[in-house]
Amino acid sequence: MSELVFDDVSVRYGVGRGAMTAVDRVSLTVPDGGVTGVVGESGSGKSTLARAAVGLVPLHGGRILLDGAPIPRRGPRPLQMVFQDPYSSLDPRMPVGASIAEMMPSGMTRRERAAEAARLLELVQLDPDKADARPSRFSGGQRQRIAIARALAGRPRVLIADEITSALDVLIQGAILNLLRELQDELGFSMLFISHNLAVVRYVASHMAVMRDGRVVEQGPTAAVLDDPHDEYTRQLLAAIPRPIQYTP
Structure with a gap:
C-alpha cells in the first residue's frame, strides 16, 4: 500500500x-x-x-x-518530488545520466546505475544515448522529463x-x-x-x-x-x- x-x-x-x-x-x-x-x-x-x-x-x-x-x-x-522550474531543478554541471543515478538506492554498481539511468530516460521518452549530455542541451519540456526520471530513480x-x-x-x-x-x-x-x-x-x-x-x-x-x-x-x-x-x- x-x-x-x-x-x-x-x-x-x-x-x-x-x-x-x-x-x-x-x-x-x-x-x-x-x-x-x-x-x-x-x-x-x-x-x-x-x-x-x-x-x-x-x-x-x-x-x-x-x-x-x-x-x-x-x-x-x-516520497519524491518534481518541482515547478525545469531550469533550476537540475545541476547544470552534471550530465543528466549522473543526475538521475544520484537518486538511486545504494549498493548498485556504476554499470548498473548507468543501465538504470538509460532505462529511465527511455521510460520518459528521451534518447538514452543522451545520458552524458548536460541540462543546457535540452529544452524545458525535456528537462522536466529528466526531472521526472530523476524522481522515479528513487523508486x-x-x-x-x-x-x-x-x-x-x-x-x-x-x-x-x-x-x-x-x-x-x-x-x-x-x-x-x-x-x-x-x-x-x-x-x-x-x-x-x-x-x-x-x-x-x-x-x-x-x-x-x-x-x-x-x-x-x-x-x-x-x-x-x-x-x-x-x-x-
Missing part, C-alpha cells in the same frame, strides 16, 4: 507576532495508487503542503503518515508533482501530463498533484482539494467538486476560467 495521509497538518513561518500560518489544520488523503489534486491561488499554501510532505519544511502541528506510519527521514525516501511509493507544467507552453504541458498519466498507470505509484489550473487537475486527478489562505475549503471526487461546487471560492475559481468567444454570423 502507498496511502499518504495529511492529518490536521499546520505549517508556520517565523515566530512570535511575526509568525505566518501557511498551512492551517489541513486533512486530506492520497489513496493507494490514486491521484489527489490540490488547487488554489498563489499563496494558498498548496506548495508548502507538498514541501512539508518531503520534509523541506517542518510541521507546526499534525501528522503526515504513509500507510499509517510516520514517513522515515533517513534511508531511502518513499518512490508516492510522487509529488508541484506545478510541474506551469512553466511550459501549452503543447508541451499536454505531452508531460500524458506521460505522467502513463507512468502512474504503469508503475502504480500514488501521486499528490499540485496546480493552479482546474482543467489540468480534472484531467489528472480522481480526487481533489481546494485550498485558500492555508485551509482546505472543499474536497471530494474531482468531477463532483468541479461540476457541483459547494464553496463560493471554488465557484469563483471556476468562473475565472477563460471561455472561448462565440461569434454569430
Whole structure:
C-alpha cells in the first residue's frame, strides 16, 4: 500500500507576532495508487503542503503518515518530488545520466546505475544515448522529463508533482501530463498533484482539494467538486476560467 495521509497538518513561518500560518489544520488523503489534486491561488499554501510532505519544511502541528506510519527521514525516501522550474531543478554541471543515478538506492554498481539511468530516460521518452549530455542541451519540456526520471530513480511509493507544467507552453504541458498519466498507470505509484489550473487537475486527478489562505475549503471526487461546487471560492475559481468567444454570423 502507498496511502499518504495529511492529518490536521499546520505549517508556520517565523515566530512570535511575526509568525505566518501557511498551512492551517489541513486533512486530506492520497489513496493507494490514486491521484489527489490540490488547487488554489498563489499563496494558498498548496506548495508548502507538498514541501512539508518531503520534509523541506517542518510541521507546526499534525501528522503526515504513509500507510499509517510516520514517513522515515533517513534511508531511502518513499516520497519524491518534481518541482515547478525545469531550469533550476537540475545541476547544470552534471550530465543528466549522473543526475538521475544520484537518486538511486545504494549498493548498485556504476554499470548498473548507468543501465538504470538509460532505462529511465527511455521510460520518459528521451534518447538514452543522451545520458552524458548536460541540462543546457535540452529544452524545458525535456528537462522536466529528466526531472521526472530523476524522481522515479528513487523508486518512490508516492510522487509529488508541484506545478510541474506551469512553466511550459501549452503543447508541451499536454505531452508531460500524458506521460505522467502513463507512468502512474504503469508503475502504480500514488501521486499528490499540485496546480493552479482546474482543467489540468480534472484531467489528472480522481480526487481533489481546494485550498485558500492555508485551509482546505472543499474536497471530494474531482468531477463532483468541479461540476457541483459547494464553496463560493471554488465557484469563483471556476468562473475565472477563460471561455472561448462565440461569434454569430
